[in-house]
Amino acid sequence: MSTAAAPALDDHDHDHHAGPSPGLIRWLVTTNHKDIGTLYLLFSLTMFFVGGAMALVIRAELFQPGLQIVNPHFFNQMTTLHALVMIFGAVMPAFVGLANWLLPMMIGAPDMALPRMNNWSFWIMPFAFTLLLSTLFQAGGGPAGGWTLYPPLALQTGNAFPFVILAIHMMGISSIMGAINVIATILNLRAPGMTLMKMPLFVWTWLITAFLLIAVMPVLAGSVTMLLTDKYFGTSFFNAGGGGDPVMFQHIFWFFGHPEVYIMILPAFGVVSQIIPTFARKPLFGYASMVYATSSIAFLSFIVWGHHMFTVGMPLAGELFYMYATMLIAVPTGVKVFNWVSTMWRGAMTFETPMLFAIAFVILFTIGGFSGLMLAIAPADFQYQDTYFVVAHFHYVLVPGAVFSIMAAVYYWLPKWTGHMYNERLGKIHFWLSVVGVNVLFFPQHFLGLAGMPRRIPDYALQFTEFNMISTVGAFLFGFSQLLFLYNVVQTIRGGAKATDQVWEGAHGLEWTLPSPPPYHTFTTAPEVK
Amino acid sequence: MTTSRIAQAGAIATGGALLAWSAVAHADFALNMTPGATAISHEVYGLHMLIFWICVVIGVVVFGVMFWSIYHHRKSRGVVPAQFHESTLIEILWTVVPMLILIIMAVPATKTLIRMADARDAELTIKVTGYQWRWHYQYLNENLGFFSTLSTPQAQIHNDAAKGEHYLLEVDQRLVVPVGKKIRVLTTASDVIHSWWVPALALKKDAIPGFINESWTLIDKPGIYRGQCAELCGKDHGFMPIVVEAVPEAEFQQWVATMKASKLNTLTASGGKTL
Ligand code: HEM
Ligand SMILES: [Cu+2]
Ligand SMILES: [Cu+2]
Numbered sequence: 001m002s003t004a005a006a007p008a009l010d011d012h013d014h015d016h017h018a019g020p021s022p023g024l025i026r027w028l029v030t031t032n033h034k035d036i037g038t039l040y041l042l043f044s045l046t047m048f049f050v051g052g053a054m055a056l057v058i059r060a061e062l063f064q065p066g067l068q069i070v071n072p073h074f075f076n077q078m079t080t081l082h083a084l085v086m087i088f089g090a091v092m093p094a095f096v097g098l099a100n101w102l103l104p105m106m107i108g109a110p111d112m113a114l115p116r117m118n119n120w121s122f123w124i125m126p127f128a129f130t131l132l133l134s135t136l137f138q139a140g141g142g143p144a145g146g147w148t149l150y151p152p153l154a155l156q157t158g159n160a161f162p163f164v165i166l167a168i169h170m171m172g173i174s175s176i177m178g179a180i181n182v183i184a185t186i187l188n189l190r191a192p193g194m195t196l197m198k199m200p201l202f203v204w205t206w207l208i209t210a211f212l213l214i215a216v217m218p219v220l221a222g223s224v225t226m227l228l229t230d231k232y233f234g235t236s237f238f239n240a241g242g243g244g245d246p247v248m249f250q251h252i253f254w255f256f257g258h259p260e261v262y263i264m265i266l267p268a269f270g271v272v273s274q275i276i277p278t279f280a281r282k283p284l285f286g287y288a289s290m291v292y293a294t295s296s297i298a299f300l301s302f303i304v305w306g307h308h309m310f311t312v313g314m315p316l317a318g319e320l321f322y323m324y325a326t327m328l329i330a331v332p333t334g335v336k337v338f339n340w341v342s343t344m345w346r347g348a349m350t351f352e353t354p355m356l357f358a359i360a361f362v363i364l365f366t367i368g369g370f371s372g373l374m375l376a377i378a379p380a381d382f383q384y385q386d387t388y389f390v391v392a393h394f395h396y397v398l399v400p401g402a403v404f405s406i407m408a409a410v411y412y413w414l415p416k417w418t419g420h421m422y423n424e425r426l427g428k429i430h431f432w433l434s435v436v437g438v439n440v441l442f443f444p445q446h447f448l449g450l451a452g453m454p455r456r457i458p459d460y461a462l463q464f465t466e467f468n469m470i471s472t473v474g475a476f477l478f479g480f481s482q483l484l485f486l487y488n489v490v491q492t493i494r495g496g497a498k499a500t501d502q503v504w505e506g507a508h509g510l511e512w513t514l515p516s517p518p519p520y521h522t523f524t525t526a527p528e529v530k
Numbered sequence: 531m532t533t534s535r536i537a538q539a540g541a542i543a544t545g546g547a548l549l550a551w552s553a554v555a556h557a558d559f560a561l562n563m564t565p566g567a568t569a570i571s572h573e574v575y576g577l578h579m580l581i582f583w584i585c586v587v588i589g590v591v592v593f594g595v596m597f598w599s600i601y602h603h604r605k606s607r608g609v610v611p612a613q614f615h616e617s618t619l620i621e622i623l624w625t626v627v628p629m630l631i632l633i634i635m636a637v638p639a640t641k642t643l644i645r646m647a648d649a650r651d652a653e654l655t656i657k658v659t660g661y662q663w664r665w666h667y668q669y670l671n672e673n674l675g676f677f678s679t680l681s682t683p684q685a686q687i688h689n690d691a692a693k694g695e696h697y698l699l700e701v702d703q704r705l706v707v708p709v710g711k712k713i714r715v716l717t718t719a720s721d722v723i724h725s726w727w728v729p730a731l732a733l734k735k736d737a738i739p740g741f742i743n744e745s746w747t748l749i750d751k752p753g754i755y756r757g758q759c760a761e762l763c764g765k766d767h768g769f770m771p772i773v774v775e776a777v778p779e780a781e782f783q784q785w786v787a788t789m790k791a792s793k794l795n796t797l798t799a800s801g802g803k804t805l
Contacts (some may be wrong), residue, residue: 065697066689072765146762152739153722153764236597246723247738280603281611289621311725311738311760313743316647320640327632329684331625338624341592344599348611351604363593370585379636379642380578382734383563386725386760451560452729457768459687461698463560474729 019520021251028123032520033100034417035101039122040097041410045486047129048403052479054082059441059475062468064116065460074456076144077136083147084164087264088171089129092397094406095267096121096178099206100202101417103182104218105511105518106200108191108527113184117310128170135160146456148257149224151238151249155231165228172217179213182206191510193529197291200509201284204291205270208298212259212266215302217218218257223249247312254305262301265365265397266294266406269336272358274509275412276340279355280347281506285339293332293339300329310381319378326376330369337366352504353427358410360435361398368396371446386456395442400435407434407485414489415503419517420496440474564730565748567776571732573642581635588631614757649746652714656705660717660724660737660759663766667705668797670716674790675797678703680769689767698768699756703794704775708782709749717743722764728757728774749776 020026027039057078068076100118101491104111114120135142140158157164186207190199190239199207217385226237227249237241238249269290277284284290306314306322314322340362349355371393374478375381384390415421444467449455453464460468499516510529539722565575571636603609655670668675682700685691694700707713719737727734731747749755757772777785789795 028630055579065693067687068689073767076762076765076767126569150723150762153762156722156764240738246740282613283615284616285615286621288616311734312738313741316644319643319647323634323639323643327636330632331628334628335625337592337622339595341599342620343615344596346599346609346612346614347603348605348609349600349603350606352586359596362596366589366592370589374578374581377573377577377581377639379639379646379732380581383574383578383729383732385734386727386762447561450563452757454727454758454768456762457758459698459768461696462693507759 029119031111031119033104033112033115033118034518034520036112036118036122037097037100037102037281038417040100040125041092043125044090044094044097044406045489047085047093049486050092050133050480051082052482053083054078054085056475056479058082059463059472060512061458062460063472064469064500065462065465067459070458072139072458073144076146076456077142079456080143080146081132081136084132084168085129085148086144086398087260088168089125091264091402091406092175093125095206095209095264096175098202098267098271098406098409098413099182102413102511103185103203103206104189105514105522106203106509107186107189107194108510108523108529109185109189110521110524110526113189114181116179117177121174121181124170124174128167128174131163131170132167135163138163148250148253149227150253151227151230151246154227161231162228163395165224168224169221172221175213176217179210179217182210183214186210191523191526191529197288198529200270201273201287201290201294202267202270205266205273205294206293209263209266212263212298212301216256216259216263219252220260223252223256226252247309250309250312251305253304254308255445256427257308259298259301261394261397262297264402266298268361268365268402269294271405271409271412272340272361275354275358275408276343276362278412278504278506278508279352279358280344280349282347283344285336285342285345289335290339293335296332297329300325300332304329307376307378307381310378311385323376323378327373330373330376333369337362337369350505352409352411353422353424353431354412356428356431356435357411360431361404361408364396364404364435364438366402368393368398368401371396380519384449386454387449388445388453388455391455392442392449395445399442400438404434404438410485410489412504413511414492415499416511416514416516416518418493418496419499419515420492421499422492422496426484430481430488433484434478437474437478437481441471441478442474444470444474445466535759552734566730566732567751567753567755568731568747569750570642570646570747573645574640574732577639577642580638584631584635646745649714649744650744652710652712654711655714655716656707657688657716657718657742658726658737659733660719660721660726660763660770662721662764663759663770665705665718665726665759665770665772666796667703669786672786672790673797674786674795676703676794677796678705678773680771682769696756699758699771699773701771701773704754704773706775706777706782706785706789707749708779709752709776710779712746712748714744714746724759724763724770725761726757726772727760728755728772730755730757731774734760749774752776752778 021029061075138160142160143157143164145154159492186203229235230237230239236244238244238246253371273284273290304326306318375384375393411427448464453460501516502512563575563578565572657668657670660668661744664677666677678701681700682698686693717735717737718740725734726737726739732746733745735743735745753776755774759767759770
């Protein structure tokens with residue numbers, strides 16, 4: 001702050017900055033990165049349960065052939081909203097929450113670079129999701145054309161349509177502001193000596209993710225705006241009857257959509273790259289190659305979008321290009337996996353809950369990578385496209401991938417954030433139930449897809465019955481196990497054994513030099529990094 | 531969790547998985563893609579199995595190393611952690627070797643893709659049009675076209691009647707085609723995007739309003755091949771199946787003659803081309 005020459009001013013500043021505002025108003029007006037991180041994480045947890053409830057409706061309907069619980073139109077609303085809520089409401093905000101809590105503490109900064117904008121980025125989200133979810137209660141129901149919003153089908157949405165588009169715009173604005181904040185913080189607020197190539201990998205992966213966000217969220221905004229004008233203002237961007245092109249929407253959407261899936265996984269790579277060295281008590285095998293691999297994945301993610309559209313009838317040259325480019329992504333992805341395994345090699349490992357989740361991440365994410373590689377083979381993808389095989393693929397990379405990494409991160413840093421150890425026994429039970437549940441839930445979906453079950457159908461032919469039943473059982477096991485997570489987190493916030501500053505024996509990094517819990521303001525004077 | 535308990539849990543899990551696998555492998559419900567009924571579908575099946583086994587081998591090696599490490603390099607065994615990191619040689623190796631594996635996979639994939647794209651010299655052309663929620667088939671060489679709609683009774687769908695053998699995979703009018711002839715399939719749609727998919731033919735092509743997509747098939751064996759719409763197209767997307775019946779040429783000609791005369795023929799019944 002300012003010099004001692006202005007004591008009055010200093011006092012004033014003190015009132016403002018020393019601690020949080022009293023009562024609930026604190027959460028509304030806060031510009032503190034820790035408060036905002038907490039808000040994001042709690043919001044994400046809420047959306048995780050909302051989206052999860054929708055998933056259970058889907059799985060309950062699919063337990064048996066025939067229509068039992070919901071009608072097809074409502075079923076389609078569930079699949080559409082489940083995806084939107086999980087992607088934009090659960091996974092992305094969770095990573096932004098982690099970024100808020102951790103980036104300043106990891107690079108030795110006092111706060112995020114743009115604290116007021118930070119407040120705004122968060123507070124847009126509850127409004128966006130209120131809009132989105134309110135569509136369920138409107139006449140005609142919510143959006144039912146899939147999260148991919150393909151026209152002309154999406155244009156058949158009723159009055160919910162403008163609500164959905166506006167909600168997506170708000171989420172996009174929030175993400176872009178969050179990303180700007182991350183970049184500004186990392187590039188400007190690093191402590192002296194914290195060079196780029198000394199930054200923890202979580203910081204690196206978030207820096208790259210933030211660039212992806214800024215590059216593609218405006219593209220999504222553009223495409224949904226064109227949908228809006230097609231529906232209400234007579235334009236024909238995507239209407240063949242008016243000279244437009246419905247396939248063009250898919251190109252634009254996936255130009256956003258593929259980088260978007262990496263937006264959801266790069267920070268997860270970062271988290272896992274923090275956790276594995278800690279519990280292996282050994283430095284990350286190839287720090288530099290991890291940074292380069294992340295950058296190449298980010299670059300490649302811009303030129304592979306066509307792999308979502310192998311069946312739209314692209315020319316041969318296009319199909320070949322997207323096939324080769326997609327296969328290429330497997331190389332840097334492999335480099336990451338090999339790095340994690342070599343980090344574990346000849347370490348001295350212990351298996352606390354964060355490590356268990358991190359190990360499960362490496363294995364199960366890799367399985368999702370394998371199915372990704374299979375999907376990249378265009379002629380084979382003609383058989384996989386729009387079947388449960390794709391559903392299995394992306395759920396492997398997103399649930400035991402992204403979501404497990406978020407849980408690993410919460411268990412790993414919760415003692416730092418709250419000053420209390422979580423209940424380890426409960427954590428492990430949560431882990432084992434989750435890992436069994438998630439595999440029972442998603443593994444059979446590979447079989448369903450290969451046997452010919454299309455995705456997004458509320459009812460199916462009889463030969464798909466057994467695996468659908470198994471999958472539904474897994475879904476309920478996985479879903480209800482998450483209540484243990486909720487309970488454990490709440491209990492840890494409220495109390496528990498005192499956590500040390502370092503928390504984990506093998507933990508390295510600036511955040512572990514701070515007290516647990518860290519004071520409201522940390523690193524007001526920058527630490528020296530050697 | 532102690533060493534032995536993890537080992538135990540691992541053993542139980544593996545045992546369980548193997549048991550489940552063998553049970554499943556012997557059951558009569560489908561588990562894998564089928565080789566299908568055309569030369570192309572056999573190639574696609576071959577590609578699928580090739581890449582599947584490559585993934586299995588890579589997985590066994592990578593996870594093998596990892597589990598070995600998890601078992602041997604644990605603190606409870608009193609090991610002292612090594613501190614090595616970075617090795618340019620290893621890093622080059624694990625970039626180059628995967629590249630080579632990818633090239634091995636890309637070669638046959640490219641060949642198959644090129645063959646699939648070549649729809650020249652077809653003897654018969656069928657235009658497939660997706661509607662919410664049924665298909666329309668038009669034989670361009672004949673004056674013949676008709677709709678094909680789900681024939682499963684609503685009572686079965688709403689659980690008021692026992693479900694039949696081909697529940698949801700049966701239609702009122704099948705798409706009858708001759709065996710041994712190269713058939714060009716043109717897909718389009720009249721309202722929203724659909725996707726025409728028959729797994730046994732390894733043929734899936736989006737049906738897009740305003741576009742005509744081309745693909746082809748050549749069926750060797752007479753038989754009935756069932757498929758479904760594969761692109762979300764609204765409320766009854768799950769209820770617009772596809773049934774292809776491949777028959778010998780003579781039988782096909784006979785069928786065409788009867789169909790042309792029947793009032794199901796939308797091209798003549800309404801006095802001209804309506805669709
Ligand atoms: C080795 C890396 C990967 C490869 C080669 C790969 C490849 C593919 C391909 C080819 C498809 C299109 C399948 C189809 O629709 O026919 C696909 C779909 C998808 N992938 Fe991946 N993928 C990889 C990693 C990931 C990761 C890391 C994520 C997210 C965390 C992800 C999320 C998705 C999603 C969400 C879809 C489906 C989107 C939809 O249609 O709704 N993938 N992937
Ligand atoms: Cu993609
Ligand atoms: Cu459909």
